[in-house]
Each structure stands twice: as C-alpha cells, then as structure tokens.
C-alpha cells in the first residue's frame with residue numbers, strides 16, 4: 146500500500162491564514178503544474194469554498210477545469226500563448242492572457258478581432274526573472290499595448306520575483322523597477338490596471354509589496370521557508386514490507402554505500418526515487434551528473450550529520466545507503482515495529498508518481 150495523503154483541513158486552514166493576512170488584497174490562487182501536483186480540480190474546489198475567484202495557471206487544460214467549476218472565475222494564464230489554436234481556446238474560455246512582447250500583443254489582438262471579441266490581458270514586466278515580459282526600460286512598447294490595440298483590454302500588469310525566499314535586496318530592487326514602470330504609465334495619463342508582483346514568499350515576507358493582488362501557490366500547501374502559521378500539506382503513507390537483521394559487515398543498496406558496523410535491524414519500504422522520494426532535481430544513478438550530485442549530497446550529509454529519514458510507526462528512522470528506484474531501506478534497530486506498520490515518507494507533491502493522491 147502507498148498513497149499520497151492530502152489533508153483538506155490543512156489547506157482550508159492555510160487559506161484562512163492567507164486570506165486574513167491579505168486583508169482586502171485579492172489572492173490569485175496559482176494552480177500551475179496541475180495544482181502543484183495535487184490536482185487542479187480538488188485544489189480549485191477548496192479555494193472556491195473559501196471565496197477565492199481568481200486563479201492563475203500555465204496550461205489551458207488547467208483553465209478548462211477551473212472554468213467548468215466556476216463560470217465567473219478570473220483565470221490568468223501565466224505565460225504568453227502563441228499557437229493559434231491555443232489563442233482561440235484561451236479567448237473562448239475567457240482566460241486573461243499574459244502579454245510580454247509587441248509581437249504577441251499583435252497576434253492576440255488580431256485573433257481577438259477576427260473572433261469579434263476583446264482579449265483581456267495582463268502585461269508582464271521582466272524585472273529580473275529573464276523569462277517573459279517587457280524590460281523595465283521598454284515603457285514606450287508597454288504604453289503602445291495600452292494605447293493602440295482596440296481588441297486588447299489591459300486589466301492588469303505584473304512582474305515575478307526570482308529570489309523572494311532569499312536576500313531582501315533582490316526583491317526590493319525588482320519591486321522598485323516595477324514601481325518605476327507603473328509610475329511611467331501613470332505619468333503618460335494611462336491607468337495601469339491591477340498591478341501585482343508577490344508570490345508566496347514575497348507576500349509572507351514583504352507584505353508592503355502586496356499592491357492590488359498577490360499570486361499564491363506554494364503557501365497554499367504550506368511549503369514555504371517562513372513560519373507563518375501555515376500547515377505543511379502532503380505526505381506519502383506506506384507500510385513496512387520486510388524487517389530483518391543484517392550482520393556486521395553487511396551492506397545495503399546499489400554501490401553498497403552503507404555498511405553495517407554492528408548487527409542492524411532494517412526495514413524495507415516499497416517507496417523509492419521513482420515515487421519522488423529524495424528526487425527534487427531528477428535522479429538517474431547511471432547518469433554522471435546525477436552520480437556526482439548524489440556523491441556531493443552524501444558528502445554533505447556526512448559532514449553536516451544530515452540524514453534522510455522516514456517515519457516508522459511515528460518514529461524517525463534514518464535511511465541506509467542509496468534510495469532505490471522502488472525501495473528504501475531504513476534503520477529500525479531502536480524501534481519496535483513489524484511488517485505492515487505505517488510508514489510516512491516526505492515527498493514533494495510536484496514529484497509524486499506511481500501512487501494515488503488522496504484528499505482526506
């Protein structure tokens with residue numbers, strides 16, 4: 146047995162905390178990556194329960210799910226849509242487009258005109274992320290989007306922070322660059338529409354930048370580096386497959402990376418990197434750079450005494466040797482446990498594979 150358990154109550158609690166902190170500032174629930182791996186539909190349903198009507202996604206399939214659940218939701222597409230078919234679908238679904246270039250604006254505007262509609266758009270400003278958007282110096286190009294496209298209705302403008310979890314000066318610099326763009330637009334006598342820039346970390350750490358909207362993804366799952374009274378969501382539950390004693394000198398796992406110094410009681414659990422365990426960055430022990438990363442990781446853990454743990458019957462047990470594709474071995478010498486006992490394994494929800502995701 147293995148399943149990825151998601152506590153609905155914890156997500157609802159997080160939504161309460163975030164809504165309270167946002168006060169009157171609207172929250173855009175970011176449900177990209179299939180709702181951070183947990184599923185767009187159940188995540189959107191929980192957000193809707195708490196009165197959230199704004200969503201952000203990167204796929205039209207995600208937008209479709211949300212539109213089906215809520216016909217008047219505001220759905221923002223976080224990337225520019227360039228393919229004709231996708232553009233059509235975006236306009237049919239009444240999804241807000243992101244415009245980050247003159248070319249994209251022209252295409253979208255002519256598509257909207259040909260469909261006899263007006264595309265609602267948010268302008269994207271690239272203050273440092275280096276992906277989509279106009280550079281802060283390109284205010285003339287930005288102003289043209291507002292001025293010259295009858296088939297585009299700009300209702301918002303935004304930027305994205307690259308290091309909101311890190312040193313505050315990076316975020317401040319980006320926020321200031323963004324603010325300067327807003328001032329330039331206003332200076333030209335044009336209304337900017339709703340400005341927004343904060344992701345989860347920025348919102349929790351620098352609420353002074355919450356502007357007229359915040360885009361919250363990982364904080365819905367309580368998976369942030371700041372303590373904000375949020376509950377961490379998502380845990381893999383499985384059971385002990387086998388318990389054995391290994392004699393001193395015996396090893397476990399590929400590469401025999403762990404060797405018993407004394408007789409050791411081990412538990413085998415049926416979850417490995419295939420399921421996303423210790424798999425944040427992809428994993429292939431036969432690929433040189435993954436090997437290297439494994440070695441560096443192991444060295445770090447040795448030097449800093451950091452171990453990977455799973456929890457057997459509620460007790461923390463260190464993982465022995467390399468995590469296998471489908472199995473993990475852990476030390477249960479000090480734990481009284483038997484086959485079939487419950488094990489919990491920390492897995493990032495965006496990495497979960499090969500097991501049911503169960504909302505409870």
Ligand SMILES: *Cc1c(COP(=O)(O)O)cnc(C)c1O
Pocket residue numbers: 175177223305343344345346360361362363364
């Ligand atoms: C992913 C994303 C967010 C949400 O980020 P979190 O840190 O998970 O809250 C916000 N804005 C944009 C543009 C994103 O791509």
